[in-house]
Amino acid sequence: MVTSSDSASTAYRTCPLCEATCGLAIEHRDGKVLRVRGDADDVFSKGFICPKGAALGELNEDPDRLRRPLKRTGDRWEEVSWSEAFAAVDAGLNRVAQQYNRQALAIYLGNPSAHNLSGTLYNRALIKALGTRNVFSASTVDQMPKHLSSGLMFGAPLMIPVPDVDRTSYMLMLGANPWVSNGSLATAPDWPGRLRALRKRQGRFVVVDPVRTQTAAHADEHVALRPGADAWFLAAIIHTIFDEGLARPGRLAEAMNGRAELEAALKPLAPERVADATGADATTIRRLAREFAAAERAVCYGRIGTCTQRFGSLASWLVDALNAITGRLDEPGGAMFPTPAHEPRRATPTPGGRGFDVGRWNSRVRGAPEVLGEFPVAALAEEITTEGEHQIRALVTVAGNPVLSTPDGDALASALSRLDFMVSIDPYLNETTRHADIILPPPPPLSRTHYDVSFYGFAIRNVANFSPAVMPLPGDGWPEWKIQLRLVAGLSGLAAGVDDQQHVAQVDDFVCRQVVGREVRDPASPLNGRDPEALIAELGEPRGPERLVDFLLRAGAYGDGFGAHPGGLRLQTLEDNPHGIDFGPLVSKLPGALKTPSGRIELAPPAFIEDLSRLEAALDEGDSPGLVLIGRRHLRSNNSWMHNVPGLMTGRPRCTALIHPDDAKEAGITDGQTVRVRSATGEVTVVAELDPSIRRGVVSLPHGWGHSDEHARLRVAARTPGTNTNILASRHQIDPLSGNSVLNGIPVSLGVA
Ligand SMILES: Nc1nc2c(c(=O)[nH]1)N[C@H]1C(S)=C(S)[C@@H](COP(=O)(O)OP(=O)(O)OC[C@H]3O[C@@H](n4cnc5c(=O)[nH]c(N)nc54)[C@H](O)[C@@H]3O)O[C@H]1N2
Ligand SMILES: Nc1nc2c(c(=O)[nH]1)N[C@H]1C(S)=C(S)[C@@H](COP(=O)(O)OP(=O)(O)OC[C@H]3O[C@@H](n4cnc5c(=O)[nH]c(N)nc54)[C@H](O)[C@@H]3O)O[C@H]1N2
Numbered sequence: 001m002v003t004s005s006d007s008a009s010t011a012y013r014t015c016p017l018c019e020a021t022c023g024l025a026i027e028h029r030d031g032k033v034l035r036v037r038g039d040a041d042d043v044f045s046k047g048f049i050c051p052k053g054a055a056l057g058e059l060n061e062d063p064d065r066l067r068r069p070l071k072r073t074g075d076r077w078e079e080v081s082w083s084e085a086f087a088a089v090d091a092g093l094n095r096v097a098q099q100y101n102r103q104a105l106a107i108y109l110g111n112p113s114a115h116n117l118s119g120t121l122y123n124r125a126l127i128k129a130l131g132t133r134n135v136f137s138a139s140t141v142d143q144m145p146k147h148l149s150s151g152l153m154f155g156a157p158l159m160i161p162v163p164d165v166d167r168t169s170y171m172l173m174l175g176a177n178p179w180v181s182n183g184s185l186a187t188a189p190d191w192p193g194r195l196r197a198l199r200k201r202q203g204r205f206v207v208v209d210p211v212r213t214q215t216a217a218h219a220d221e222h223v224a225l226r227p228g229a230d231a232w233f234l235a236a237i238i239h240t241i242f243d244e245g246l247a248r249p250g251r252l253a254e255a256m257n258g259r260a261e262l263e264a265a266l267k268p269l270a271p272e273r274v275a276d277a278t279g280a281d282a283t284t285i286r287r288l289a290r291e292f293a294a295a296e297r298a299v300c301y302g303r304i305g306t307c308t309q310r311f312g313s314l315a316s317w318l319v320d321a322l323n324a325i326t327g328r329l330d331e332p333g334g335a336m337f338p339t340p341a342h343e344p345r346r347a348t349p350t351p352g353g354r355g356f357d358v359g360r361w362n363s364r365v366r367g368a369p370e371v372l373g374e375f376p377v378a379a380l381a382e383e384i385t386t387e388g389e390h391q392i393r394a395l396v397t398v399a400g401n402p403v404l405s406t407p408d409g410d411a412l413a414s415a416l417s418r419l420d421f422m423v424s425i426d427p428y429l430n431e432t433t434r435h436a437d438i439i440l441p442p443p444p445p446l447s448r449t450h451y452d453v454s455f456y457g458f459a460i461r462n463v464a465n466f467s468p469a470v471m472p473l474p475g476d477g478w479p480e481w482k483i484q485l486r487l488v489a490g491l492s493g494l495a496a497g498v499d500d501q502q503h504v505a506q507v508d509d510f511v512c513r514q515v516v517g518r519e520v521r522d523p524a525s526p527l528n529g530r531d532p533e534a535l536i537a538e539l540g541e542p543r544g545p546e547r548l549v550d551f552l553l554r555a556g557a558y559g560d561g562f563g564a565h566p567g568g569l570r571l572q573t574l575e576d577n578p579h580g581i582d583f584g585p586l587v588s589k590l591p592g593a594l595k596t597p598s599g600r601i602e603l604a605p606p607a608f609i610e611d612l613s614r615l616e617a618a619l620d621e622g623d624s625p626g627l628v629l630i631g632r633r634h635l636r637s638n639n640s641w642m643h644n645v646p647g648l649m650t651g652r653p654r655c656t657a658l659i660h661p662d663d664a665k666e667a668g669i670t671d672g673q674t675v676r677v678r679s680a681t682g683e684v685t686v687v688a689e690l691d692p693s694i695r696r697g698v699v700s701l702p703h704g705w706g707h708s709d710e711h712a713r714l715r716v717a718a719r720t721p722g723t724n725t726n727i728l729a730s731r732h733q734i735d736p737l738s739g740n741s742v743l744n745g746i747p748v749s750l751g752v753a
């Protein structure tokens with residue numbers, strides 16, 4: 001929505017930069033952003049904003065942002081027309097598919113593709129059109145363990161319970177730093193405010209993290225765990241709950257399988273046995289278990305620190321197992337399941353479904369099982385460089401920078417340079433896209449519509465907000481969804497000679513028919529049996545993402561059901577409510593929503609029970625004598641791609657190695673000195689920052705840095721390039737169940753450079 005005062009206008013818009021979905025008020029004039037503030041009337045964020053949101057204008061106007069497609073010849077780049085670029089992509093991809101086969105094509109999807117409608121609505125069509133099993137994404141350097149645990153426990157990989165922060169009275173938080181990250185897999189603007197409110201109402205929150213982070217500093221208690229020890233720690237807590245007779249599964253007791261198996265399997269992992277390995281003492285672990293069980297409302301929440309480590313899947317499972325056996329799952333103030341507005345309406349859901357399978361196929365070189373249709377991104381380089389049938393020869397990247405974001409970045413960069421063809425949909429010429437033959441730039445954030453399909457699914461309240469584009473598409477730019485669908489058309493052999501826009505319209509109609517068709521064929525849908533063409537006709541214009549969102553909303557949980565629920569939600573309703581609509585706090589959904597074959601919560605999935613032997617065996621390895629590396633985030637940064645925004649790059653250099661003063665002393669290192677950090681995989685040099693808030697024996701480096709590639713075009717980022725921490729991470733260290741990379745707990749040594 002746009003309102004005018006003088007010649008400046010204010011537009012209200014959901015911020016697409018992180019998971020918090022804050023409402024922004026954007027003042028602009030003549031295509032220029034004058035000011036970005038938090039939208040005080042936003043139903044969810046109520047005026048909260050962080051420095052990244054405030055810099056959205058600068059990001060939008062970044063002179064280094066690509067405006068037209070780029071084509072590379074050797075080391076030279078030239079701007080080309082869209083039709084020339086598309087023709088080159090059609091030729092490049094189809095040549096590889098014909099000369100080899102479809103498996104020779106691969107795709108990597110990066111994080112921002114979850115933050116925009118093009119990615120969330122159309123990636124599936126692109127993957128299908130490629131027709132390859134070589135699908136990779138940032139999920140395997142992030143949350144894949146959580147998809148696996150949800151898939152095996154609840155039957156659906158996207159059924160991730162979120163902490164009901166606003167109503168809980170006790171929060172046990174592991175491996176998350178929402179003060180800085182603004183929250184993840186728990187969408188909520190203003191985490192700091194919400195956690196302060198928890199303490200104000202006499203609640204407690206406990207942070208488990210090797211670092212006394214800003215979040216830990218605001219908590220009632222901080223447990224400085226050793227990196228990678230979460231599964232032992234959580235197992236010992238659950239052990240204590242059983243051991244001391246504190247298990248109270250409550251309302252859902254009858255809907256749980258495997259309680260006895262869980263208890264038996266965790267018998268050997270008593271607090272007293274795991275204490276040394278975790279770095280927390282047994283008395284503390286037992287006390288925390290009792291506190292958790294006794295609290296009126298409690299929730300355990302684990303995030304990236306619990307995922308990107310060698311026992312990521314076990315830790316993710318144990319978080320929810322703890323919530324379940326203490327009756328905290330699906331209860332107010334506990335771990336609950338959101339009901340986003342675009343979730344299909346189901347009148348009386350019955351528990352049970354097909355469940356979740358993994359390993360339906362395996363990666364060619366190391367035989368890693370697929371999870372959620374993906375292979376570990378840690379396996380991408382070897383799939384490109386190892387000769388044989390189904391070797392990857394062409395790659396599409398969408399919104400990703402895996403050279404900086406995934407393990408052994410140098411090896412991946414060298415693999416990318418050997419591809420026959422690479423195309424990137426990306427606004428920047430950066431460390432990854434510099435290897436592409438063609439770069440197709442999407443428009444800046446303020447020139448596109450937004451509705452958060454991904455993150456309303458993880459929101460701690462049921463809210464919905466739609467943002468029309470604030471500004472028109474610049475010049476001859478293409479919206480990202482059209483770029484994607486044009487690639488789909490080229491891969492699907494649609495008649496040559498038809499104009500590009502017409503291709504897109506055809507594919508868009510096809511995708512729309514599929515989405516509508518799926519719903520009307522579902523016997524559980526209130527739209528079952530309706531005529532899909534009549535529904536599509538009712539949606540009318542415009543097409544593209546808006547039409548799909550309108551359909552999802554109308555068929556959704558609060559929708560008008562195409563006449564069945566007069567007054568129900570549709571896109572127009574959100575357009576009429578520019579500050580969003582609040583559908584209230586989360587409501588209980590189990591057992592109805594369960595999708596496991598048993599129709600019950602699986603507390604003890606066999607894959608996890610088996611993996612416990614690896615966890616137990618690691619206990620006997622004893623302490624690792626040296627230092628271990630972990631990562632961190634910064635409030636004014638966003639993974640690898642916002643270091644080119646001058647307003648966010650002020651202050652002291654941020655890519656430093658945090659080292660405990662006692663560890664530094666032992667290694668003869670002083671504050672501000674340049675040091676070498678070496679792992680079994682690689683070595684980096686970086687400035688040391690001594691900080692007593694980090695646990696002894698642990699070194700921390702942020703990820704997303706290393707902007708010294710002379711072929712990139714990131715003039716601001718290049719001034720303070722930092723170093724790529726993922727040179728230290730190994731492609732061969734993954735959590736075997738989920739394929740997630742081990743990015744925390746990497747053994748390293750320090751030396752003066
Ligand atoms: N060591 C270590 N490594 C990590 C992590 C860690 O904690 N430690 N965290 C991991 C996590 S959680 C994640 S999510 C990954 C992120 O991994 P990636 O998704 O691979 O990397 P990003 O840095 O998010 O890069 C985003 C890319 O998208 C482009 N982009 C930005 N906006 C748009 C858009 O609107 N459309 C398109 N098409 N492109 C856009 C940017 O220019 C950039 O090239 O990194 C992971 N890597
Ligand atoms: N400002 C900013 N916000 C962001 C991002 C960003 O780059 N910058 N990235 C976004 C993305 S893609 C994501 S996925 C989210 C992530 O959001 P969060 O999960 O909140 O991530 P972090 O802030 O990295 O916090 C992770 C914490 O885990 C701790 N840790 C490391 N290893 C271990 C371990 O083994 N066990 C335990 N218990 N803790 C450990 C670290 O010390 C760190 O404090 O943030 C998102 N938001």
Ligand code: SF4
Pocket residue numbers: 015016017018019020021022048049050051052053054182189
């Ligand atoms: S917290 Fe996230 S959503 Fe909110 S303004 Fe900052 S970047 Fe945007």
Ligand SMILES: [Mo]
Pocket residue numbers: 111142
């Ligand atoms: Mo992430």
